[in-house]
Amino acid sequence: MTGRFSWFNATSVALGFAFLYIPILILIIFSFNESKLVTVWGGFSTKWYGELLQNEAYLNAAWVTLRIAFVTATVATALGTIAAMMLVRSGRFRGRTLFTGMVYAPLVMPEVITGLSLLLLFISIGMDRGMLTITLAHITFCMCFASVVISSRLVTFDSSLEEAAEDLGASPLDAFLSVTLPNILPAIAAAWLLTFTLSLDDFVIASFTSGPGATTLPMKIYSSVRLGVTPEVNALSTILIGLVATGVIVASLIGKRAERITEAT
């Protein structure tokens, strides 16, 4: 739609983005607060960052979380790519409705239900809870997000390119690897990044499926937040926001370049 960008529109945008960003900005500002009280400004300082880096519990949790997120993102993106190919390219197959349902339902399923049901599964098959169970749980819901991101790219990708490759003598797998994959790479990268942050962020499902010794960063943050607001958590949040924002911006720049190339074709 190309309409008139009126004053009303400008106000909506300004208020909307103020609502979205002011809380985050305040959080970041107060991470540099000298005072222990997070709501009273006591001068600029980076001491909470220093303390954070010495807090062994946080560092351990961060390391656990990063390892889980890395494995989750990699496996979930691979499975999500296959699932997206099934959704977009396979036409009708037996059990398609069930499969579509299982891909879309986790996107909106309340986390407490997913968490509880997975935990009961792990218990009933006698699996020890820990990093492995958290990772399995994360892959399950993350692959659905990945497949949605990738399939939205696949539908705009002309399927006659794959047919052309097969026509020229490529096997279906070869056609996928040499033609489809290079062209949906930006979407795959975006899916990896999204699933990485989803796994990094998740608190509810991780707290259901984790066991002794596997405390993730959100679980650690949650327990400190329950004890009250602390500048250390602000500092940690700022670091995470910075990392994620950089990642997203870089990814979107890559995506934009790829888009421009495909648009020109």
Add this chain to the structure above:
Amino acid sequence: MKPNRLLMAIPYIWLLVLFLAPFGIVIKMSLSDLAVSIPPYTPQLDISEGWAGLRALFANLDFENYAWLADDPLYINAFTSSLIIAAVSTLLTLLVAYPLAYAMACAPRRWRGLLVMLVILPFWTSFLIRVYAWIGILKSEGLLNQLLLSVGVISEPLVILNTTTAVYIGIVYSYLPFMVLPIYAALEKMDGSLLEAAEDLGASRLSAFWLVTFPLSLPGVLAGCFLVFIPALGEFVIPDLLGGSNTLMIGKTLYVEFFSNLDWPVASAVAVVLLAILIVPIFLFQRQQQKVSEQ
């Protein structure tokens, strides 16, 4: 073709085992009894007894937990108040999101990518952190009260944190991108000449909006409402951190039943009821997504 089929089957089987099958286990658990043991429930399937074990298992399942839920007003209240909170906050989110999405769709084409990214960006930052950010703002000695007191609008600090109001703010804030993006997508692909045609045919700008723009954006509005309402109904973090002990929500009840009371069978029964409530909206959401993706 054969090895490809096998490869294709992996996500299918994965979801069957790790997404669908666990619901069966939840249902079975909801029919079991609480026990003081590890794990804390009976009966348990004794595989060594084979068929007889299975029969014994079924003989010991009953609907006691559901009767318990129906009897105790705590659970009924939790369900109704969750439904109300989820519905009201979906509506509030829509009211905040629509003008923003509309303005984004009206913006010059070269800004739109940036605006979309700015809406998505908060979604990528930790949910927990974004909820946490509001604690500092809404506390009685928090920034909002400091601001209002210094301006002189109020003389006593407002109590917002640990009330339902804070939960509303938290849900609207956290789920806003889910509402803005589908509405924006619907508005963005709308043909601008439609509005001009409506005005040309004598509609005022306001009535052109109600007669043309809004109906055409309905698929986006619907998708957004599903994306907010369904997860909000089972939300745990927001009522727990912002709503305090005053807010009753079913996700929180489930969490507490499970972790504090260690009553797995009742927690499972709560999950089953919640799922039963959500099955219709989830089904509608999935059908709508399929329709959109088939276009």
Add this chain to the structure above:
Amino acid sequence: MVNDVNFRPWEDPEAAPLIDIANVTKRFGAFTAIHDLSLKIYPREFFAILGPSGCGKTTLMRMLGGFDEPTSGSINLEGEDLTGTSPAKRPVNMMFQSYALFPHLTVQDNIAFGLKREKMPKGEIAERVEQMLGLVQLQDFAARKPHQLSGGQRQRVALARALAKRPKLLLLDEPLGALDKKLREATQFELMGIQEQLGCTFVIVTHDQEEAMTVSSRIAVMKQGEIAQVAPPEQIYEAPASRYVADFIGDVNIIEGHVSAGGESRMSLSWREGEPELVVETGIGLPRGETAWLSLRPEKVSIATTRPETDNALQGKVLDIAYLGNVSTYHVELANGQVVKAQETNAGRSGNRGITWDDQVWVGWSAEAGVVLTS
């Protein structure tokens, strides 16, 4: 070949077809896209498939390429059944309507794609790519990506890529659809040249009847999943098999009547009370009373202010004149309301010899001008 009047393998009962489509039916669910279609295409033919949108042209091509399998019937290539052979294993290549160039590969890598799958030695690949680039005159663009090419250049890369493997059969699905008229016409001749040079068989789908007439050795006109007629272009035009074909190719007058006096070569057609009977020269004998249609091309109908000396002459009033530059078409309404179109070449500058709207005129044509159709 195409231009060689002696190239008529379909008339030779001994000739072996390259492609033999035998009783092929294709259904999508309950919908029948191709119905019991049989067709033989011979080596070195330039075969055109023509038909309205949705008649099943693409479906037929996709079955030849191996992207879809027939619901029943078989497709044979040089006598071998192709059923179950994947597109990758068929000596058939396709030039896609959308070109389907791989956007992440350069022009030369696009052309080399199929050769690499064949495990052709590197040196030979380079040689073949060079040769194909020369064939389509794109030597200077080898290192470009598809998005750096114009529409016409992309179309030629798609052609080169499909031809690189030296297929026995090349399928072209509306290859020139995206080009403007001038470029289209130039490319049509280029295509014919390339086909002649390589001596392979082309099957082309097109919407454009002029294009089909220009390039092809034979045309198949399709109607709702069936073939209405297969014949060389001049035969399709001059001797259409049915009103459908006559109407589909070019402009035509169709006059319905009954056979009043039959004969082996000449017959009379009574078509309206009070009007003189029409005299037609025809190869077919029809029984008296049979309903028949006279199909008459406008350029074979003359127009004059006085009664012409032709076998058939009718009087009417000029209803409309369409000036098309080189020719003008006059729409003449006869006494009973039937409209006959007559076409005149505008030889002189003022062209129309003074005939204008509402003038009383005569239209006339010879007995050999039209064709009698029974369906």
